[in-house]
Amino acid sequence: MPELPEVETVRRGLERTVLGQMIAQVDVSLPKIVKSGAEALQLSLVGNAFTSIERRGKLLLFSLKEGDESVLVHLKMTGQLIFEPAVRKNVDKSIGSGERVFGGHPHPAFDSALPGSYTHLIVTFESGDQLFYNDLRQFGYWQLATVQDRARALSKFGVEPLSSHFTEEHFEQLLATSSRSVLKSFLLNQQKIAGLGNIYVDEACFHARVRPTRLVGSLEPREKRALFQAIRHVLSRSVELRGTTFRDYLNVGGNTGNYADELKVYGRAKKFCLRCEATNVSKIKFQGRGTHFCAKCQL
DNA sequence: GTACTTGTTGAACG
DNA sequence: TCGTTCAACAAGTA
Numbered sequence: 403m404p405e406l407p408e409v410e411t412v413r414r415g416l417e418r419t420v421l422g423q424m425i426a427q428v429d430v431s432l433p434k435i436v437k438s439g440a441e442a443l444q445l446s447l448v449g450n451a452f453t454s455i456e457r458r459g460k461l462l463l464f465s466l467k468e469g470d471e472s473v474l475v476h477l478k479m480t481g482q483l484i485f486e487p488a489v490r491k492n493v494d495k496s497i498g499s500g501e502r503v504f505g506g507h508p509h510p511a512f513d514s515a516l517p518g519s520y521t522h523l524i525v526t527f528e529s530g531d532q533l534f535y536n537d538l539r540q541f542g543y544w545q546l547a548t549v550q551d552r553a554r555a556l557s558k559f560g561v562e563p564l565s566s567h568f569t570e571e572h573f574e575q576l577l578a579t580s581s582r583s584v585l586k587s588f589l590l591n592q593q594k595i596a597g598l599g600n601i602y603v604d605e606a607c608f609h610a611r612v613r614p615t616r617l618v619g620s621l622e623p624r625e626k627r628a629l630f631q632a633i634r635h636v637l638s639r640s641v642e643l644r645g646t647t648f649r650d651y652l653n654v655g656g657n658t659g660n661y662a663d664e665l666k667v668y669g670r671a672k673k674f675c676l677r678c679e680a681t682n683v684s685k686i687k688f689q690g691r692g693t694h695f696c697a698k699c700q701l
Numbered sequence: 702g703t704a705c706t707t708g709t710t711g712a713a714c715g
Numbered sequence: 716t717c718g719t720t721c722a723a724c725a726a727g728t729a
Binding site for chain 2: 691
């Protein structure tokens, strides 16, 4: 599932490929994906170009060369953005030979034929390059946003956990104002810290040796510091490795490993704890979310 | 057929 | 007001 590291990886990939390219065509096969209406999006994009791509939390914001509108894209749970260069289509379809750039949910496979049965939107550039939006569960969206829409969307996000604004002091302040919250709820709250999702919350809690079911107000100073370090560590390491959902891509590119190989508790229910090796990882349904922890290591 | 999964929003509740 | 819980969105997997 795309969380901050996955979305950041997509952002970086697209920054290298689509910026400045003149948009020739926008095809929308599932209109409900475009929150602001497919026609308005097409009108605004065709003949225009993306000039920058920013990320806030898990939201991507594309700025446009003409006009002051921007395009907001959220992958939610199963969205994928795949950039397909024109040359690839005529030269070689074998994996790894092109410069296909992609990210998001790993199913369907990133190297499957495009457009696929889950392709809902295609941006075609004058160069012949194409940007495909796939979304199996159709929860994600595209939105042509006015300056006000954009500001409203941005106002809902808390601090970027990998930015210089996210300091230990800042984190402690956040904790102090949420002492009555459950830790997992607090960490998942995008208005407090932007970009953490279910996977990295469980991972960060494991690294910090704190159970996600704890009340924020019960955390010792030592545990708060450990959590701060854990959040930074887990996210930055995953960005380095291009996220958790990029196994296929990394193998193709010849890179070693990806963050899925470094997950310590997520998806390890009933398997031995990688720290104490004495206890099996617990998985419970907590606040509606699958929650993993080691009952021995995390108090 | 049933349960389960996931991010986010919004409504309902104490 | 605040925090939590639940439903909703969709569809594949076990």
